[in-house]
Amino acid sequence: MSENIVSIKGLGVHYPIVGGWFGEKKIVKAVDNINIDIKRGQFFGLVGESGSGKTTLGRAILQAAPISKGEITFNDGERKFDVKSLKNQDLLDFRRRAQLIFQDPYAALSPRMTVRDIIAEPLEVMKLTENKEETNQRVRDIASECRLNIEHLRRFPHAFSGGQRQRISIARALVANPDFLVADESVAALDVSIQADILNLLKSLQKEHGLTFLFISHDLSVVAHVCDVVAVMYLGQIVEMAPNKALFRKPRHPYTAALLSAIPSLDPDAESQAIKLEGEIPSPLSPPSGCRFHTRCPHAKPRCSEEAPEWRQIDEEHFVSCHFADELNL
Template sequence: MTSPPNTLISTRDLQVGFAIRKGPFSKGLLKAVDGISIDIPKGAFLGVVGESGSGKTTLGRALLQAVPVTGGSATYDDGEVRYDLGQLKGAALKEYRSRAQLIFQDPYAALSPRMTVRDIIAEPLEVMGLTKSRAETDARVREVAATCRLNLEHLRRFPHAFSGGQRQRISIARALVCGPRFVIADEAVAALDVSIQADILNLLKQLQRDLGITFLFISHDLSVVAHTCDHVAVMYLGRIVESAPTRALFRAPRHPYTRALFSAIPSLDPDDRGRAQVLSGEIPSPTNQPSGCTFHPRCPFATERCKREAPQAEKGADGHMVSCHHWRELAAAPDAIRQAEPAE
């Protein structure tokens, strides 16, 4: 299957597994990412959502080559260079790291307390040898700092002097200083107050528009994803079970898991109660995945077919993809999810 034109990141049956010892004489395989095929267009803002343990962060790390790809393929193609991410080593990997960067979740732990803000932002330039002199490095640091709404006097200070939002802008500046085309934001606003979250999200959207950066935005917060992302992929147990343009997904989710996630979004109406669906049990262990549809042990609509047969991904002309045997029946009954026992 070929990738559509204007695709920056493309994966086909991408797999990431970790060997684990199950006993004194046997080993097993933990499938953190299990057969993901996705195309990320240039300049897109793709959101990835799902419960803890669904494989979101591992997917991001695999696309940065921070963890090895154990199966399938992943490619990067920005029109100037093309990389097979599973084969990157040495100088090629170092060059790719200048084109793909990460914004960490915790702005307090991500910055060295012994370095000034200037040195923190300049470090990628110096490690990768992207500038030839200190004057050139300082000029680039000042340019990126201004883009991220940092004042010049901030560059002489240490991280302890800043609030969480300011620290996250420093982290963003460090990620942008080498001019990346692809940035992964892993829960980049989860540790911030709501008002500061809005400021950081607006900054990321502005960077997307002004610099044409492609973002992969990993988050638990569906309201943040709705505000920021152009397209959303829903992960469960290492697989993408549904993906669609943001408005289409929020207007009419098709997979039972997606519908359960959306039903749990708090309402601003204090009289609006009993809408959340309680999923029984927890997400299964990646070392012992259920047969058939991996969601069937928790799905209120599961049938015998779901237990035996894994659903195939179906993609419509509108770009809406879903992996569920019964999504058409659920689409015909949009309020069926509310028939389940409501949350207390």
């Protein structure tokens, strides 16, 4: 039995764009050449700035974005799926096992359905229960696990605050008893006092149900607190991946180091040590040659613009894609 629940090899998600006056075709490589494994029971963090391809990668794993290159294998111990070629009943079976929690709890819930109907929908669509009694029982169980009141089930989403709505979204994702969940910026729209509550809820659900999470976020301090392993994305590629503490204590890629240094400290007396990155993230339509980060990297050398760095292991479970990761003292 393999211990990897998701295994990604050479994944690329490419979108054709018809642009220009003569219908000239271009390709956006939203995600390119990704090789990672997510182990069962892990809280796997994916961080990066907007436009780096985090969401696309998460969606590709759920077969919600077109897989143009490479392969994704999903194996929960019971069954093995080749995600790219899933169809019909196989796809339904896969969907039950892998679910998504959305970013915006205000947009993700239909205003015309009661909370009970929202949570019950996956069960009804996938015909997972025998009768209505069983459905209701299952909805009540999961709702109380997500700390929702039973009386709340009869109400409509507009009556709830952001934190409560996010708990409804989580209940809906969990009701079909999945093994793997993609949480895409699930706390980004919440206030800090409520964010902590949702993070604690996700962690406790993970422990109880033995879930595996792909936690996508732009907020490094949140990721640092909840994830076991963290991967950093830049312009469609993963530049570094390591166990949480190793990554935050000793980043090996200059981009990770810059991201960490840019987080404003809570201590007013702390001298800002932000590593200044020049410019902004380049367009994925025309990514820079060689290492994609070389245009903004403070340590760039001529080799960086000519040759793309290899994805290699640098330490125990620590992977990086930088020519000079061994020499740099970040």
